[in-house]
Amino acid sequence: MTRPTPKAVYRRLADRNTVRVAVTGLRRCGKTVFTTSFVHNLMSAGQWPDLLPFLKVAARGDLIAAEAFPLPGMPAFPFDDSLAAITGARHDWPAATDQLCGLRLAVRYRSRRPLARLRGTRVLNIDLIDYPGEWLLDLPLLAKEFAAWSAETLALTASGPRTAFFAEWRAFLDGLDPAAPSDAGVMKRAATLYAAALRKAGAPEAGLTLNQPARILRPGTLAPDDALLALSPLRVSTEAPAPGSLFAAMAARYDAYRERVVAPFYRDHFCYFDAQIVLVDLLGALKAGQAAFDDMRAAIAAILQSFDYSRSGVRAWLDGALTERVLFAATKADHVSSNQHPNLRRLLEEVVAREANRIRFRGVETRAVALSSVRCTDDVLGEVQGQTLSMVRGLPAGRSSETALFPGEIPAHFPGPQDWREGRFRFLDFQPAHVSGARGLPHIGLDEAMQELVGTRLR
Ligand SMILES: Nc1nc2c(ncn2[C@@H]2O[C@H](COP(=O)(O)OP(=O)(O)OP(=O)(O)O)[C@@H](O)[C@H]2O)c(=O)[nH]1
Ligand SMILES: [Mg+2]
Structure with a gap:
């Protein structure tokens, strides 16, 4: 595995009041919305501690205020734009x-x-990064040679x-001898066909x-x-x-991709973190059907095997591998009524x-x-075929008025x-219709997640 740079180790020693929280998850699982709500609710909880009853520091009235700063050398997370999208008149998402x-x-x-009480107040820095979810699928490539990746794909x-x-791509490969001398035209054709298939x-x-490699x-x-x-x-x-063969040339290109694109992404952002949240859009996967659900499971398993949780002790701390906790979260729980949340959690487990x-x-x-x-x-009760059922009421995406619906029950076990x-x-999918943002953002379980992470x- 890629090792942290001396700079990273120095930064860790220097920043003892900093926690790095890795927000991880596949594309569209809710990382940007989570980060926006995490930041806005912590910024609001100094004034309205009731927003986060399960975050102990807020509940006991000890959270004073929070402020966002850029991270050196990195483009700024578009917090204002994301918040404006969620709380604006268009009821939109980032x-x-x-x-x-x-x-x-x-x-x-x-x-x-x-002892800290004598010194007055303290500041804890919480560092968060955001990125396209697709990119995480590149991490497993670090531990996989070209031949193994080819066979698996x-x-x-x-x-x-x-x-x-x-x-079409497979048919092209059928007519190709990987041991033949490398040829730029053939390599380009194979790559073009593979990219087109990957996009589909x-x-x-x-x-x-x-879908790998992600940067395509x-x-x-x-x-x-x-x-x-x-x-x-x-x-x-x-x-x-x-x-000099086609295979050797493509393998060299694959190695260059891993070295120049994937390794820095891993080393700079996932080599060490103190806590990790893994966001999983289980509801989206259930809705998309069995093939999508199974694919998501395989993708999550592949990603989680890429993180190195194995080191411990002082040396690990210096290396920056002191991950203390990993929180798995089934996101968008507001798409179903509260009585389904225990099953949603069990299914995620x-x-x-x-x-x-x-x-x-x-x-x-x-x-x-x-x-x-x-x-x-909101949760509401409604009648369906003479039965009273728990429903959710909100503004569905693409509609102009609110509706109440019974979205179906979540199985507590693997779907059969x-x-x-x-x-x-x-x-x-529901849009944020009545969310003003004036006193934080309404949420389900965000405070428990915060308590768990920081x-x-x-x-
Ligand atoms: N109702 C509801 N929808 C949510 C919530 N969080 C995310 N969504 C939906 O999920 C979509 C994706 O959320 P993002 O936060 O942009 O997802 P992401 O993980 O950052 O996605 P990438 O940037 O593509 O990796 C949003 O556009 C919303 O439609 C939530 O708490 N409630
Ligand atoms: Mg995002």
Whole structure:
């Protein structure tokens, strides 16, 4: 695994009043909305502590104020624009993130620690970064050589909904000898076909998430035609690739991509953090159907294996690997009524069970919660075919008036064949209709998430 730079270690030693919170999750899972609500609610809780009853420092009246600052050397997280989108007259959401950005939230509070009380108030810096969710899918590539990645991708694209998207690319590979001398034209054609297929798989209507390499879909600061992105897996032969072969040339390009794009992203942002929240849009995956749900599970498992939770002790602290807790959160819980939240949490626990077990084995605490960073609906009771049911009422996306609906029940366990029936999950996306932002943002469970992530540092 990539090691932290001396600069990173120095920064960690110098910044003992800083916690790095890794906000992780696949695309559209709610990272930007979470970050916006996290910041705005902490900025508001000094005045209105009732906003965050489960955040102990706020509940005991010791949170004084919070202010956001830029993180040196990084584009600023568009906090004002995101908040304006959520609280504005258009009842809209922030745009999808297309580049790396971040902020430091400085929280001033009264400490209850015996010695700290004498020194008056203290400040804890909470560093948060945001990035396109697709990029996380690059992290598993760090531990995978070109041959292994090629073999896995060929297997992945040979079944399920990917078969149709990748058919033309696979047919092209069938006529290709990877041991032939490398040829720029052939490599370009393979890369073009692979990129086109990947775009189809990554389109929102396909709902597939395990799409690698990520920068083909979200180049960020790379030009879309950057030579580093002209990548394609190739068929793997049992013999070692000869120098100068097509296979060797593509493998070299893959290594350059990992070294120049993926490794710095990992080293600078995920090599060390104190706490991690893994946001999972379970409701979106259930609605998108079994193939999308299974793909999301595979993508989450692949990502979580990329983080290094294994080191401990003083040396680990110096290396910056003192992750204390990992919180799994099923986002957009306001799409269903409150009586469904226990099942939502239980289902999440099952979905991440193996990864959570692996993380706990390394001495890191884990928990799962149902979360809505910005609550857009109310619970109401309604009649459906003579039955009284719990429903949600809000402004569905694309509609001009509010509606109440029964979105279906969340299974407490892995969905079985009967659950994948057409129309079983009727969750709608809701817009933030009555959210003014004047006194924080309404939420479900955000304060519990905050307590879990940074609460012990605000004592
Ligand atoms: N109702 C509701 N919708 C939410 C909430 N959080 C996120 N959403 C929805 O999910 C969408 C994606 O949220 P983002 O925060 O932009 O997701 P992201 O993880 O930053 O996505 P990328 O930038 O593409 O990686 C939003 O546009 C909303 O439609 C929430 O708390 N409640
Ligand atoms: Mg985003």
